[in-house]
Amino acid sequence: MKDISFRKKLMACFLAIDVAIIAMLGGAMYSISHAAGLDGSEAVAFSKVCTGFILFEMVLVVIFMTAIVTFVLRSVRVNLAMIASASKDLANGSATEKLDKINNDEFGIVIDEFNRLIHNN
Numbered sequence: 447m448k449d450i451s452f453r454k455k456l457m458a459c460f461l462a463i464d465v466a467i468i469a470m471l472g473g474a475m476y477s478i479s480h481a482a483g484l485d486g487s488e489a490v491a492f493s494k495v496c497t498g499f500i501l502f503e504m505v506l507v508v509i510f511m512t513a514i515v516t517f518v519l520r521s522v523r524v525n526l527a528m529i530a531s532a533s534k535d536l537a538n539g540s541a542t543e544k545l546d547k548i549n550n551d552e553f554g555i556v557i558d559e560f561n562r563l564i565h566n567n
Contacts, residue, residue, distance in 0.1 A: 456518065460511040464504065471500055525553035532560060 475496040484492050528545060535541040544561050547554045 456515050457511070460507075460515065464507045464511065467507065468500055468504060471503065472496070475499075521549070522553075524548065525557075529553075529556060529560065532564075536564065 475492075478492075482492075525548060528548075532541060532543075532545050535543075541564050544564070545557045547557045
């Protein structure tokens, strides 16, 4: 799976979670309709309400998923671009500037070590 982008993998994970949530909601609503003893037109009306609820939930999850994926990808892309640019400078022998750490996460650790590498040479 090396040729699949990080974005596609992240979207696939969220889509799988969404499908699981929808399946659980559908099963729960089916159980509720049978436990309540609904039949005929009552069951059809309840089914329409459940379908509307599930579709509304799907739209909300897709919006939420898109926002999260966009945020994560932007964060990763900015940090990787900065490290890639500094790596090219180092390869050309002109890396003298210290990289600015944006966050104190895994990329922050890589940037700290990269800065240490530049200043030890």
